[in-house]
Amino acid sequence: MKPLVSIIMGSTSDLPVMEKACQFLEEMEIPFEVNALSAHRTPSEVSDFAHNAHLRGVKVIIAGAGMAAALPGVIAAETPLPVIGVPIKGSVLEGLDATFSIMQMPPGIPVATVAINGAQNAAVLAMQIMATGDEAMQQKVVAYKQGLKGKIVKANEELSKLEYRFKV
Numbered sequence: 001m002k003p004l005v006s007i008i009m010g011s012t013s014d015l016p017v018m019e020k021a022c023q024f025l026e027e028m029e030i031p032f033e034v035n036a037l038s039a040h041r042t043p044s045e046v047s048d049f050a051h052n053a054h055l056r057g058v059k060v061i062i063a064g065a066g067m068a069a070a071l072p073g074v075i076a077a078e079t080p081l082p083v084i085g086v087p088i089k090g091s092v093l094e095g096l097d098a099t100f101s102i103m104q105m106p107p108g109i110p111v112a113t114v115a116i117n118g119a120q121n122a123a124v125l126a127m128q129i130m131a132t133g134d135e136a137m138q139q140k141v142v143a144y145k146q147g148l149k150g151k152i153v154k155a156n157e158e159l160s161k162l163e164y165r166f167k168v
């Protein structure tokens with residue numbers, strides 16, 4: 001089985017955040033891989049990865065990075081695949097530095113950017129991107145979104161049972 005999504009992080013210290021993407025893809029039965037690559041410490045490996053990911057069948061890359069957050073942009077510069085950046089909180093700027101670094105890419109080198117520590121949303125977006133050309137995956141997206149709606153309906157049912165003296 002070949003990975004459709006590649007999850008990359010600058011360091012294994014980012015795994016607690018990026019694991020949310022792994023868990024979502026696992027739940028959706030979407031093949032994925034996980035690796036640590038550093039734009040600053042292993043630049044040639046990052047370049048090799050970016051150049052070859054599409055040749056291995058990868059469809060979308062999710063790249064998490066904190067602080068200077070160069071990894072998503074460096075990958076995006078060297079791959080034809082869509083890259084989704086996950087800014088990771090970890091510095092004195094609470095992840096805003098990473099967010100701005102990932103968002104502010106030059107023309108022609110886009111990186112879709114999710115919320116700080118938003119790895120699960122990155123995985124959802126990866127699935128939605130791939131689903132545009134895959135009817136079975138599109139049905140998974142529809143079912144997932146319906147499940148989200150069901151959670152809110154259930155939550156409102158529970159809230160209606162709360163009893164307060166002034167609740168009407």
